[in-house]
Amino acid sequence: MDEYRLKGSFSMNCHTSLCLVLTMVQLWPCFLSMQRHSVQNTDQPSSAARRVKRGWVWNVFFVEEEMNLTEPVYVGQLKSDLDKEDSTFKYILTGEGAGSIFTINETTGVLHVIQKLDREKKALYTLRAQAINRNTQLPMEPESEFVIKVKDVNDQKPQFLDGPYEATVPEMSPEGTSVIQVTATDGDDPYYGYNARLLYSIIQGQPYFSVEPKTGVIRISSETDRETQEKYFVIIQAKDMIGQMGGFSETATVTINLSDINDNAPKFQHTLYHMTVSEAAPVGTTIGKIMADDSDIGENAAMNYVIEGDASYVFDIITDNETQEGVVILKKKVDYETKRKYSIKAKVINRHIDERFLNEGPFEDSTLVRITVEDADEPPVFTSQEYVMEIAEGSESGSFVGAVNASDPDNTNSPIRYAIVHGMSLKRLFSINAQNGTIIITKPLDREITAWHNITVTATEARNPEQISEAPVYIHVLDVNDHAPEFPEYYETYVCENAEPGQRAISQTYDILVYTAST
Template sequence: MNHHFFKHWILMIPLLWPCLKVAETLKAEKAQRAVPPPGRAKRGWVWNQFVVPEEMDTVQHVGRLRSELDNGNNSFQYKLLGTGAGSFSIDERTGDIFAIQKLDREEQSLYILRAQVIDTTNGKAVEPESEFVIRVSDINDNEPRFLDEPYEAIVPEMSPEGTFVIKVTANDADDPTTGYHARLLYNLERGQPYFSVEPTTGVIRISSKMDRELQDTYCVIIQAKDMLGQPGALSGTTTVSIKLSDINDNKPIFKESFYRFSISESAPSGTSIGKIMAYDDDIGENAEMEYSIEDDDSKTFDIIIDNETQEGIVILQKEVDFEQQSHYGIRAKVKNYHVDEELAPAHVNASTTYIKVQVEDEDEPPVFLLPYYIFEIPEGKPYGTIIGTVSAIDPDRRQSPMRYSLTGSKMFDINGNGTIITTNLLDREVSAWYNLSVTATETYNVQQISSVHVYVQVFNINDNAPEFSQFYETYVCENAESGKTIQIISAIDRDESIEDHHFYFNHSMEDANNSSFMLIDNQGNMILLRNKTKGYLAKIGE
């Protein structure tokens, strides 16, 4: 008896084990321990392994449950008990079990029921109540599903063949141990020839280089089939959005090969002349560029960049003059800020464009030939003496004649050709310098005027006689000794001299023979007068 039980227990293990889900392992193990093997059980129950296919629309016979004590006299009554008993029915007389509802293995793969048999003649249980298991067998009724949708991936453009993009994974709810119901194969439905998918792993790889500037986004469709793609297999699809990230594989190129701008000659330094624009098929940092001026030795122009629009703004770096140069030809260069050193030799280079700048003529004010004038004239010259001539010209091409006017002193006047003359006698001792202002006005446009400073220096001539520095009235005692100094006399001269004035003194004509006094030179501009006994006159000279 024990040997028979052990033998059938060993045979049932491989039949029951595959049907158990991980989540139901403990419950299943308990059920297995309670299920007797086919044939005579210890307590008299007899049944085979119960298996019913899922998704069957008709009533299905599952198997027969009976007691060994049942001799067919129809006095035994069989009953099903347990949580899942509502999905099944039992013929109370024969013990035949039927599935009366459509079963879904993916919802419940095992039903653990209890069996009871009663002798209707006395109402007593014939056998002890026991548990048994009904296993729901799998059919391939679930298609593969991609549970991690949506799939998105980013890969650099121009990536080589074989570059990993993304891995997609489908899930099949069918029993993986039943045939090939959950064995999947992946197939690329859309995305050739740029992508491929590994059939067993779902790994998507690059199969051909792609240029983001031609197309930056790809929609790839992946299909997963169960049963290894055999006839009757179910399938599911997913969409993978693949974006190409940019690499710096394009050089900036000017939109125009020639630009023409104009600038007024009166424009100050820093004036914007115009804008130039280069475009770069790359994006982001790879499209950032810088401009520069080539072939401009005069350093007249410069280019700054508008960081928002990436335009190059041509500016005037120093003022221009139409009369000196009426047009300029310069070349502008553009290149990327950030250059991939590996790509630079073959792909990323600078490009250039030609710019012609026309200088526009403006009506400019007169220009004096000198920034200021200094003239010299001796004092005492008669009225109408010419001091000098100032001259202004019209810098414009029409060369307007000039009218001159003078301010600063009524001692001078100016005529139509810029000649300054005196209108009064000049005295250096009254004023040695005159600060004048001469204004030139264009005849064709009286709004255009300019002024210049004129400085006139009056030279000295010896037109002033020496003078005694004061009136002298000298006294001497009547008994004064001979040779006694009685007065020191000094003189001045109002004229200007490079060297110090030197005066000589002598007696006046009426006192020339007067020997009571004498004059002594004191080696300067002073004379000592001695021994005065009566009135005395002295003369002074240079």
């Protein structure tokens, strides 16, 4: 309504101005005559000249778009207030679309439109009107410009130009969290009626999402859980005429992905695991694997495994970062004869904790692992890792040197057989009793030739010759006083016949003090 008031006011102002201009044109000869008369009669009052208001008369022109024309449609009428309707006036139309889109009745000044118009292509036309004397072809009115506006109709559908739409929002986001804004455009006139006034609504995606009707902002409306559903396809509708019946509508699909947060604690697949390890297994042996599941993904699912209690000295758990498994390994050798069963408590803990869930308790879980030690046929075990023995040099053949001792650690307690290895020459010097491990010499030893003898003794299970152990034996040959002093060379000495007692004698190499008896 305000728009029509503005247009009417504009029309009245134009009409007043044009009337004033036309009046001035018509009175121009009289005005010149008045000037001449005024010059000649300066004493005459200026009010002798009377001005007459004349000009164009027309309404505001609007043409509705998209009319299917089978005959010309009336637009309005151009008319001079001098026109007495005696066919003296001839109206001429020029400008945009004159003759091709718009026509004028040259006698009445009535305007018609003869073509269908499209406001979205051209919203207004600027034309000029002129009134001449049909007989003299002289202007009756000066040429005047006017505008024909194309009136909008709702012929354009809303369009989503920025699609496809995709957004990501953390799961468990609070209600009202903004996700994304979708925007549709409408080619109709936004300033006329409701043709381009859009209203957004949600067709698919409730109750988890909602859309603001005027802005197209999609928001969280209910708690979402990625572990339940990680992707949503939300359909938003934009409808013009502010959603009223008869309007056009268009839809857009928005793909909304839920990003993960650490809202789930790891959980062991079993409350009890059974494993076995051989007592012969070396340190570092993998005993078994345990596994906890975490519904989260990425770093939120990363976890560490630990062993609690005294068993951590014997066993350990290593976290496999690729498979998220806990690998149980042997940290210290076990002995079937000493302890055959272990019960350990294993715990799994999330590496990254979301602060929002700290009040819900620790993000961890525990399980029990029972490990059974299996018996193995172990090689004999010497009572000492190495042996040191002593024997005096020169001892008679068959003299006792020492003894080694080994036993079968298994419950079978197999008899042990001993032997000397490494070097045939050593076998000729030493001998060992195969049953009791007693070592004797086979020939006398000479410390001055060799002070130490190193031999290797083996212990082999009689029932299983493959089970064999070795131990080094170091034999020290002790010195005995079995050698008289000896000069390193022969000395020849000379002395004078008349040498005095106590006089030093001279040799080839040394001075020797010689004591002679008195004669």
